[in-house]
Amino acid sequence: MIRPAGEHGLLVETGSLELSHRLDAALRAERPAGVVEIVPGPETVLVVAPGADQGRLRALLADVVARERGRGGARTAEGEVVTIPVVYDGADLGSVAVLAGITVDEVVSRHAGRELVVGWLGFAPGFAYLTGLDPALRMPRLDTPRTSVPAGSVAVAGPYSAVYPSASPGGWRLLGRTSVRVWDAAGDPPSLFRPGMRVRFVPA
Amino acid sequence: MIEVLAPGPYATVQDLGRPGLAHLGVPRSGAADAPSLRLANRLVGNPERLAGIELTFGMARLLFHDGAWAALTGAPVDGPAGMGAPFWMPPGSELRLGTPAWGLRTYLAVRGGIAVEPVLGSRSTDSLSGLGPEPLRAGTLLPVGRPEGEIRADLAPPPGPRPAVLRVTPGPRDDWFAAGALDVLCARPYSVSQDSNRVGVRLRGAELVRARQGELPSEGVVTGAIQVPPSGQPIVFLADHPPTGGYPVIGVVREADLPVAAQLRPGDEVRFTVRPAR
Numbered sequence: 001m002i003r004p005a006g007e008h009g010l011l012v013e014t015g016s017l018e019l020s021h022r023l024d025a026a027l028r029a030e031r032p033a034g035v036v037e038i039v040p041g042p043e044t045v046l047v048v049a050p051g052a053d054q055g056r057l058r059a060l061l062a063d064v065v066a067r068e069r070g071r072g073g074a075r076t077a078e079g080e081v082v083t084i085p086v087v088y089d090g091a092d093l094g095s096v097a098v099l100a101g102i103t104v105d106e107v108v109s110r111h112a113g114r115e116l117v118v119g120w121l122g123f124a125p126g127f128a129y130l131t132g133l134d135p136a137l138r139m140p141r142l143d144t145p146r147t148s149v150p151a152g153s154v155a156v157a158g159p160y161s162a163v164y165p166s167a168s169p170g171g172w173r174l175l176g177r178t179s180v181r182v183w184d185a186a187g188d189p190p191s192l193f194r195p196g197m198r199v200r201f202v203p204a
Numbered sequence: 205m206i207e208v209l210a211p212g213p214y215a216t217v218q219d220l221g222r223p224g225l226a227h228l229g230v231p232r233s234g235a236a237d238a239p240s241l242r243l244a245n246r247l248v249g250n251p252e253r254l255a256g257i258e259l260t261f262g263m264a265r266l267l268f269h270d271g272a273w274a275a276l277t278g279a280p281v282d283g284p285a286g287m288g289a290p291f292w293m294p295p296g297s298e299l300r301l302g303t304p305a306w307g308l309r310t311y312l313a314v315r316g317g318i319a320v321e322p323v324l325g326s327r328s329t330d331s332l333s334g335l336g337p338e339p340l341r342a343g344t345l346l347p348v349g350r351p352e353g354e355i356r357a358d359l360a361p362p363p364g365p366r367p368a369v370l371r372v373t374p375g376p377r378d379d380w381f382a383a384g385a386l387d388v389l390c391a392r393p394y395s396v397s398q399d400s401n402r403v404g405v406r407l408r409g410a411e412l413v414r415a416r417q418g419e420l421p422s423e424g425v426v427t428g429a430i431q432v433p434p435s436g437q438p439i440v441f442l443a444d445h446p447p448t449g450g451y452p453v454i455g456v457v458r459e460a461d462l463p464v465a466a467q468l469r470p471g472d473e474v475r476f477t478v479r480p481a482r
Contacts, residue, residue, distance in 0.1 A: 003376035006456030009426045011376040024227070039226045039424030041448060046226075046424025050459075121229040122422055122448035125333050128229075129422075165229075166334075185323050185335060191228040 002058055008050040012061050017042050017119050017131060021196035022068040023061075032060055040120050040195045081115065082197060084163065084182075085204035086154050090174035092142075096156065100136050110134040111154075111175055111201055116161060118197040126165030126183030128193035133161050145171030152177045154201065161201075165191070178204070205269040205347055206314065209298065211340040212263035216329035216402075217318050218311075218443075219255040225324060226424060226447035233330035236402055236443045236466035237309050240278035244313030247275035247290050249355035254317030255327035257340070259310040262303045264340075266312075268293040272348055273315035273355065279307030279467060280362060287362040290315075290355060306365040307467035319349035331402045332444040366464050368393075368474040370440070370457045372430065377420065377452035381432070382413040385454060386478050389430070393473040394438065402444040404431075405465050407474070411436030412454060425449045428457035428465070430476075440465050 003011040014020045017040075024040040027047065034052030038045065049057055088108045097104045116130040133156060141157045146169060149155070153164040155172035162172060165183030178201075182192040193199070208215075218241060221234020235241035235258055242252040257264075262281040268274075275290045276283045281301045285291035293299060304310060320327050320337045329336040338344075374386055394409035412432050425431065429441045431451045440457055442465065455478065457465055468474055 004373060004456075005376045005424075005453070006373050006426045006428055007459055009424075009456070011423065036223050037226045037424070039447060041423040042421040044421070044423040046426070048226075048424075048426060120422065120448065121227060122446065123229060125225075125228060125230045125335060189228070190225075190230075190324060195227060 002061055005046060005048075007054075008052075009046060009048045010054070010058055010061060012045045012047065012065060013043060014045060014065065015043055019065070019069060020045050020120075022071070023065060024195055026064050026068055030064075032057060042119060080197070082192065082199050084154070084178050084180050084199060084201050086112070086176040086178050086201050087204045088176040090154065090176045092173035093175055096137065096139055096173050096175065099139055102136060107137065107175065108203055110136055111156070111161065112203055116199045116201075118193045118195050118199060119160070120195050121191065121193065124165060124168055125185070126191040126193065127162060128182070128191075130161040130199055131159065133159055139173050141171035142173060145169055149174065150177070152179065152181075154178055205345055206272075206318075207267040207269060208340045208342060208344040208346065209265035209267050210263070210342055211344070212259050212261055212301070214260040215264055215340040216258050216331070217255050217320055217337050217340070217346070218258040218328045219326055220253050221328050221443060222324050222326045222330075222335070229447060230324065230335065231330050231332050231444050231447055232427060233326065233328040233336070234443050235311065237278050237311070237463040239463050240309070240311045241313070243288070243360055244275045244277040244311045245317070247277070247288065247360060248273045248313050248315040249351065249353045250313060250315060250317055251353065254313070254349070255320070256311050256313040256318060259301065259312065260308060262301045262310055264301050266299045268295065268297050268299065270348065271295045274299070275313050276310060277313075277362065278309050278311045279304035281310050288360040308469045309466055314348050315355070316349040316351040319347040330444055332446060368464060368468060368472060370461045370465055370474060370476050372455035372457055372476050372478050374455045374478060375453070378454050380414055380416045380420070380452035381454055382415045385412050388412060389438070389454065390476045390478055393475045396468045396470050396472045396474060398470045400468070400470060402442055404439040404441045404445055405468055407438050407440070409437070412438060414452070420450050420452050422448045422450045425453060426456055428459065428462055429453040430455050430457065442466055
């Protein structure tokens with residue numbers, strides 16, 4: 001289903017993150033005329049195209065969705081895997097272990113043991129929701145968010161992990177820190193993470 | 205160079221923002237009332253995309269160390285040449301602005317544009333993410349760019365206040381609300397809350413009741429989106445809105461009416477009206 005999002009936007013319901021990524025990649029490659037923003041989410045892709053013919057764009061999006069859906073299980077080939085070295089000394093490492101009913105070492109091995117996928121970015125510039133977290137590490141957010149979390153903090157909340165791109169308030173549980181700069185406003189691209197990219201944490 | 209002697213209640217540098225980066229979590233930002241900034245730039249012969257100053261509730265004092273052509277648009281304040289006409293600020297002169305007769309945001313363009321260092325292609329202060337220059341404060345020094353182009357227009361009579369009516373395109377998530385919620389939205393005026401800012405106009409009025417509970421997976425949102433948090437009190441997203449959100453959007457304010465939304469003051473009343481999606 002494709003829903004209107006104002007005069008210039010269309011919200012395409014994909015129903016899955018994987019189809020969101022495929023649609024995002026296809027639209028970035030094809031860049032239909034007039035498209036300014038392509039914003040993938042867990043079950044949608046927002047396409048903003050001021051000045052584009054909405055009827056034509058809607059038909060084109062429906063075609064691309066049908067085509068990408070039909071390609072079955074073939075993953076979007078974001079070839080590279082980004083490796084993030086982590087010093088696992090986060091303030092919440094112990095409480096995460098207690099809540100998960102496992103040892104601290106096991107928290108580390110489970111966090112670093114799986115390849116994660118960048119789902120989408122939001123909350124702050126460069127803040128990527130990393131999907132595919134080991135279910136044992138699914139934690140509610142802190143009841144009281146911290147007023148400041150340092151840039152480079154590696155954290156978990158709900159089914160996601162993240163690397164704080166810059167210092168900000170935050171309620172995620174901190175497992176450790178990385179020296180990798182995931183966000184640099186002067187960089188090109190400014191964000192290390194892009195939707196669909198694969199990520200692996202390794203103990204530093 | 206322009207020296208800020210007093211910024212008034214809140215003032216920032218704004219251009220047309222950072223489009224195209226929402227997928228990296230970067231708000232568009234830019235002038236809340238973009239047509240007013242574009243007009244101010246045209247009046248001083250600038251390309252429309254150059255940076256100017258967005259004043260909130262006027263009351264700024266600016267010292268022009270060098271002579272410059274300038275123009276004021278948006279919420280009308282007393283200035284050397286009134287609104288909508290270029291005026292010359294001699295070297296060493298001070299521009300003192302009062303409170304607007306109506307509206308909230310006044311735009312000052314200077315020939316050559318405000319030339320602070322751009323971040324991600326824009327000089328806008330993004331109040332949500334912190335990208336771009338700090339908000340203006342007493343002592344801030346603003347460099348002015350080299351003029352390009354010519355001054356062509358010499359007068360653009362400012363429009364009076366437009367009726368506080370926002371036309372709405374329903375969706376994308378109007379089906380998350382109880383039947384008739386759009387009628388409720390449009391039935392009676394809402395009042396503008398004190399905690400409105402560049403992120404959004406927060407409204408108080410009839411509660412918009414949801415038909416569906418639970419959380420909406422995070423999704424991209426557009427400027428003008430009327431987002432409804434669990435309180436049922438709508439928020440109209442302005443320039444610094446987050447690029448994604450998890451509360452359902454019942455409708456989107458038409459682009460032509462965004463300047464009306466951007467000029468609403470706390471305490472103002474505003475009405476919505478629905479026009480069907482094309």
